[in-house]
Amino acid sequence: MEMNDKKLQVSAIKDGTVIDHIPASNLFKVINILNLNKVETQMTFGSNFGSKKLGSKAIIKLSDVFFADNDINKIALVAPEAKLNIIRDYKVVEKKIVEVPESIKGIAKCMNPKCITNHEGIVTKFTVVSKKDVAIKCHYCEKITDAEHMEIL
Amino acid sequence: MENKNLISITDYTKEEIFKILDLAEDFEKNPNQNLLNNKVVATLFFEPSTRTRLSFESAISRLGGKYIGFTDASSSSVSKGESVKDTIMTVANYSDLIVMRHPIEGSARWASEVSRVPIVNAGDGANQHPTQTMLDLYSIRKTQGTLDNLNICFVGDLKYGRTVHSLLQAMAMFNTTYNFVSPKELRIPDEYKLYLDKKGLEYQEHRELDEVIKSADIIYMTRIQRERFSDPMEYEKTKNAYVLKNDMLEETKENMKVLHPLPRVNEIDTNVDENTKAYYFTQALNGVYTRQAIITYILGLK
Numbered sequence: 001m002e003m004n005d006k007k008l009q010v011s012a013i014k015d016g017t018v019i020d021h022i023p024a025s026n027l028f029k030v031i032n033i034l035n036l037n038k039v040e041t042q043m044t045f046g047s048n049f050g051s052k053k054l055g056s057k058a059i060i061k062l063s064d065v066f067f068a069d070n071d072i073n074k075i076a077l078v079a080p081e082a083k084l085n086i087i088r089d090y091k092v093v094e095k096k097i098v099e100v101p102e103s104i105k106g107i108a109k110c111m112n113p114k115c116i117t118n119h120e121g122i123v124t125k126f127t128v129v130s131k132k133d134v135a136i137k138c139h140y141c142e143k144i145t146d147a148e149h150m151e152i153l
Numbered sequence: 154m155e156n157k158n159l160i161s162i163t164d165y166t167k168e169e170i171f172k173i174l175d176l177a178e179d180f181e182k183n184p185n186q187n188l189l190n191n192k193v194v195a196t197l198f199f200e201p202s203t204r205t206r207l208s209f210e211s212a213i214s215r216l217g218g219k220y221i222g223f224t225d226a227s228s229s230s231v232s233k234g235e236s237v238k239d240t241i242m243t244v245a246n247y248s249d250l251i252v253m254r255h256p257i258e259g260s261a262r263w264a265s266e267v268s269r270v271p272i273v274n275a276g277d278g279a280n281q282h283p284t285q286t287m288l289d290l291y292s293i294r295k296t297q298g299t300l301d302n303l304n305i306c307f308v309g310d311l312k313y314g315r316t317v318h319s320l321l322q323a324m325a326m327f328n329t330t331y332n333f334v335s336p337k338e339l340r341i342p343d344e345y346k347l348y349l350d351k352k353g354l355e356y357q358e359h360r361e362l363d364e365v366i367k368s369a370d371i372i373y374m375t376r377i378q379r380e381r382f383s384d385p386m387e388y389e390k391t392k393n394a395y396v397l398k399n400d401m402l403e404e405t406k407e408n409m410k411v412l413h414p415l416p417r418v419n420e421i422d423t424n425v426d427e428n429t430k431a432y433y434f435t436q437a438l439n440g441v442y443t444r445q446a447i448i449t450y451i452l453g454l455k
Contacts, residue, residue: 112258114256114257114258114278114279115257115258115259116237116257116258116259116260116262116263117259119257120236120237120238120263122263138259139259139262140258140259140260140262140263141258141259141277141278141280142161142258142259142280142281143258143280144344
């Protein structure tokens with residue numbers, strides 16, 4: 001019983017959001033993008049769990065935190081397979097998948113070393129030209145950055 | 154007055170492009186019009202480009218305007234480390250329109266977001282050079298009578314040539330057929346082939362400058378630069394393979410014209426210059442009319 005209590009505190013939440021299927025290597029990028037360092041309610045995260053799909057995955061559980069679709073879609077660049085479970089009274093009441101947005105502000109770095117965004121303090125802006133293998137086109141230099149060269153700020 | 158810029162040729166619709174080409178036609182008939190009276194245009198050349206700068210300054214002068222500016226970054230505050238943003242915000246106080254050439258890609262777009270006066274991009278690195286594209290379109294329409302259903306053969310450095318990339322994009326609005334002739338190292342980048350694929354347009358790539366020019370309405374020649382080759386031997390081997398000679402033009406179409414953004418080095422034999430199919434020097438003249446049209450259109454004076 002005591003064990004159960006402890007387990008309950010660490011792994012289950014009453015109300016909130018569970019973000020699952022984050023690639024283990026990108027856990028901290030997800031934390032940064034969603035500004036989770038500012039969260040004041042209980043948060044647990046774990047990494048390097050086995051995953052058939054991802055090889056190694058991470059998971060984040062947030063008490064009393066709920067995201068707008070616009071906000072959560074920002075993590076699509078680093079965790080395209082991520083799944084969200086919305087928890088109410090210990091039960092999953094809704095499941096969501098992230099969707100790559102049409103445009104991206106900030107978050108990613110333009111891979112073109114000659115782009116103005118890499119020379120002056122400018123917030124990057126991109127339009128998404130491919131959602132499957134994510135590729136983004138810079139609003140300024142018009143060059144395409146593909147998933148392989150994508151660097152998250 | 155509409156605060157409109159010219160940053161990338163793809164920002165303009167077909168209708169806007171036609172409007173500018175029609176205005177340019179008007180300036181060709183009547184080049185000296187005092188429309189820029191009491192107006193100041195800044196020409197900021199963060200990297201030197203004598204030809205483009207003179208063309209702009211000629212256009213401004215023929216419109217009765219004044220121009221201020223610098224001809225390379227070393228003679229301006231930029232050499233003291235000033236940012237594009239600060240330079241533009243300052244110069245916007247002194248002028249009604251800013252023409253800028255800058256080696257950093259996207260600098261013109263950025264300038265247009267911080268400037269309170271319109272920006273005309275006179276080339277941003279390897280990205281865009283839309284006033285060149287506009288004068289190319291003007292030259293094509295003038296010599297062919299139309300922009301629709303033409304066959305264009307691009308020759309030379311198709312990898313780094315931004316004039317090629319912008320013209321290719323603009324011509325995609327007009328059901329163009331494309332032929333690309335280049336050495337392997339300088340072939341057209343995949344993203345532009347993808348662009349044409351998406352529009353359902355036909356194109357072919359070639360290694361040799363031969364038969365392919367017979368079907369062309371326009372041959373668009375570009376300079377192959379030594380510094381583009383990692384192996385100098387490769388440059389020596391290829392540099393003479395893409396030279397247009399007078400006898401090659403014999404079997405080309407009657408209406409065919411040879412264009413070149415200039416400067417030329419040796420890729421067009423000088424004996425082609427006398428051929429009626431050579432059009433590159435008139436093309437450069439058209440640049441003045443087209444730039445007059447762009448400036449007056451953007452300032453809402455026409």
